[in-house]
Amino acid sequence: MKIQEIENIEISLLLEAIYGRYGYDFRDYARATVERRSRLFAKNTGLKSISELIPRIMRDEMFFERLVKEFSITVTELFRDPSSYKELKLKVFPILKTYPFIKIWHAGCATGEEVYSLAILLKQEGLYDKATIYATDFNDEALEVAKNGIYSIDNMKQCTANYLAAGGTDALSDYYYAKHESVIFDKALRKNVMFANHNLTTDGIFGEMHLVMCKNVLIYFNKTLQNKVLNLFCDSLIHSGYLCLGSKESILFTDVENKFENIDKGERIFRKITGTANV
Amino acid sequence: MSDYSAIVMGMSAGGMEVLINIFLNLDKSFPLPVIIVQHLHPMHKSELPDILRRYTAMEVLEASEKCVVEPGKIYLAPADYHLLVERDATISLSNDEKVNYSRPSIDLLFESAAYVWGDKLIGILFTGANNDGAEGIKAIKKYGGLTIAENPDTAEYSAMPGSAVDTGCVDLIYSKEEIKLYLEKLSVDKL
Numbered sequence A: 001m002k003i004q005e006i007e008n009i010e011i012s013l014l015l016e017a018i019y020g021r022y023g024y025d026f027r028d029y030a031r032a033t034v035e036r037r038s039r040l041f042a043k044n045t046g047l048k049s050i051s052e053l054i055p056r057i058m059r060d061e062m063f064f065e066r067l068v069k070e071f072s073i074t075v076t077e078l079f080r081d082p083s084s085y086k087e088l089k090l091k092v093f094p095i096l097k098t099y100p101f102i103k104i105w106h107a108g109c110a111t112g113e114e115v116y117s118l119a120i121l122l123k124q125e126g127l128y129d130k131a132t133i134y135a136t137d138f139n140d141e142a143l144e145v146a147k148n149g150i151y152s153i154d155n156m157k158q159c160t161a162n163y164l165a166a167g168g169t170d171a172l173s174d175y176y177y178a179k180h181e182s183v184i185f186d187k188a189l190r191k192n193v194m195f196a197n198h199n200l201t202t203d204g205i206f207g208e209m210h211l212v213m214c215k216n217v218l219i220y221f222n223k224t225l226q227n228k229v230l231n232l233f234c235d236s237l238i239h240s241g242y243l244c245l246g247s248k249e250s251i252l253f254t255d256v257e258n259k260f261e262n263i264d265k266g267e268r269i270f271r272k273i274t275g276t277a278n279v
Numbered sequence B: 001m002s003d004y005s006a007i008v009m010g011m012s013a014g015g016m017e018v019l020i021n022i023f024l025n026l027d028k029s030f031p032l033p034v035i036i037v038q039h040l041h042p043m044h045k046s047e048l049p050d051i052l053r054r055y056t057a058m059e060v061l062e063a064s065e066k067c068v069v070e071p072g073k074i075y076l077a078p079a080d081y082h083l084l085v086e087r088d089a090t091i092s093l094s095n096d097e098k099v100n101y102s103r104p105s106i107d108l109l110f111e112s113a114a115y116v117w118g119d120k121l122i123g124i125l126f127t128g129a130n131n132d133g134a135e136g137i138k139a140i141k142k143y144g145g146l147t148i149a150e151n152p153d154t155a156e157y158s159a160m161p162g163s164a165v166d167t168g169c170v171d172l173i174y175s176k177e178e179i180k181l182y183l184e185k186l187s188v189d190k191l
Helices: A003-022 A031-044 A053-059 A061-071 A082-096 A113-124 A140-148 A156-165 A223-236 B015-022 B048-053 B106-120 B134-142 B159-166 B176-189
Strands: A102-107 A131-137 A150-152 A176-179 A182-185 A193-197 A209-214 A237-245 A260-262 A269-272 B006-011 B034-038 B059-062 B073-076 B082-085 B091-094 B121-125 B146-150 B172-174
Touching: A003 A031, A003 A053, A003 A061, A003 B106, A031 A053, A031 A061, A031 B082, A031 B091, A031 B106, A053 A061, A082 A113, A082 A156, A082 A209, A082 A237, A082 A269, A102 A113, A102 A223, A113 A131, A131 A140, A140 A193, A209 A223, A223 A237, B006 B015, B006 B106, B006 B134, B015 B034, B015 B048, B015 B176, B034 B082, B034 B106, B048 B059, B048 B073, B082 B106, B106 B121, B106 B134, B121 B134, B121 B159, B134 B146, B134 B159, B146 B159, B146 B176, B172 B176
Parallel strands: A102 A131, A102 A209, A131 A193, A209 A237, B006 B034, B006 B121, B034 B073, B059 B073, B121 B146, B146 B172
Antiparallel strands: A150 A182, A176 A182, A237 A269, A260 A269, B082 B091
16 A cells, blocks of 8 residues: 555544544545644654554543644734725625624634724724624634734734725724734724634534625635535525635535625625525 | 656746746647646735746646646646645645745645655756745655756756755756656657
8 A cells, every 4th residue: 555545544543533532523624734734743743653643632632732723724814815805895894784783703713813804894884883793713722812812013014005905994003002012902893792612513503694704714624514614604694694705715616506696706705695594 | 648647846936937938839638737836926916827828728727726637737826825735636725824935835735746646746846046845845756756856057046946956856857948848748648
């Protein structure tokens, strides 16, 4: 048997072990990235193969916690993919304004930069006060960072450029203050934000949403899991609710292809055209 | 039947000049898929596929999520996403941290392709001013594939192919013109 075939079996066994022992289900994640992270983790912990991870994972909860951290994606930035925010502001916010209250689910929010991004734009459009934002992730450590809203100052120049490209109207610095090497976001931005642990692979619907944001999460899933999660989003949305995905994600060739219509040129904001929420 | 199933390529500074030359005489009958990481500025809306189409009769695509790679087609990594290959020969994109200060990273493409195609893979590393791709070349070699580097003496930027050569894992060191001829020979061998 070729070495890469053996390694493929090792990865499957590892994911099965994690699921059986801890209930975290990575079996339907896009394999290449999980494999890369497993290899890196094994190497960084001084182990020679992926299968050597398995006994450690089974007996050592702390070790598992470290692996989960490795597996969960926390790469994000303020106003990442600014044109999608601009489209939201131009095409979705005017409709949201017509509702007496709005519920937004930001699924897979990681360290929260994009939650603050959304909150700022909602404020500028006079929508924030009637909004509730549910910001969820399965990584508790990332959620803690999100709750604090303190980020490194290093990338602020790029983020400010993104913010302007996203159609932000006043100075971004109105929403944070800088201290040492950090920027600290205004507490008022999270007044209507509920941060909560939610795992898209295993947890269900928890509310009736007007907008679901989930950017650069689905790319980490295989087709099966993508369909499952897209159905979850579809069932969570009210009739005519909106779904906003990452710039390289699409509902084309998925289960929900016919349940949404595309409303922007970039094909990443979709409007639900069937049924009401199945909550 | 060819001995190979796919070609992966990486290039950085100076790569445009390579891209618009090496595929000039190839068309859709080319027997292998070609998957390419060319470093791009993240804010750049990629016009690379449109440009490359003018210089080849192969089909040129921006690699999209979950697409199946097919012979005769060139797949270019989108800006600001890593491109990885899955075992079912589909494309995965990832938003992971930069590797070698790069996203997309050549190492990630090469490594993932090595796991998928093993000794059926050809990896070619061209001009560039950093050292992305060297680890990838090592992985391709380790899994039995064929590794080619552009000759650092004639490459526009020598650092990237040079650091691959320094790993001792490069099978063939070719000039850009020789790589072009090699690809054309692969094409003819299949007929």
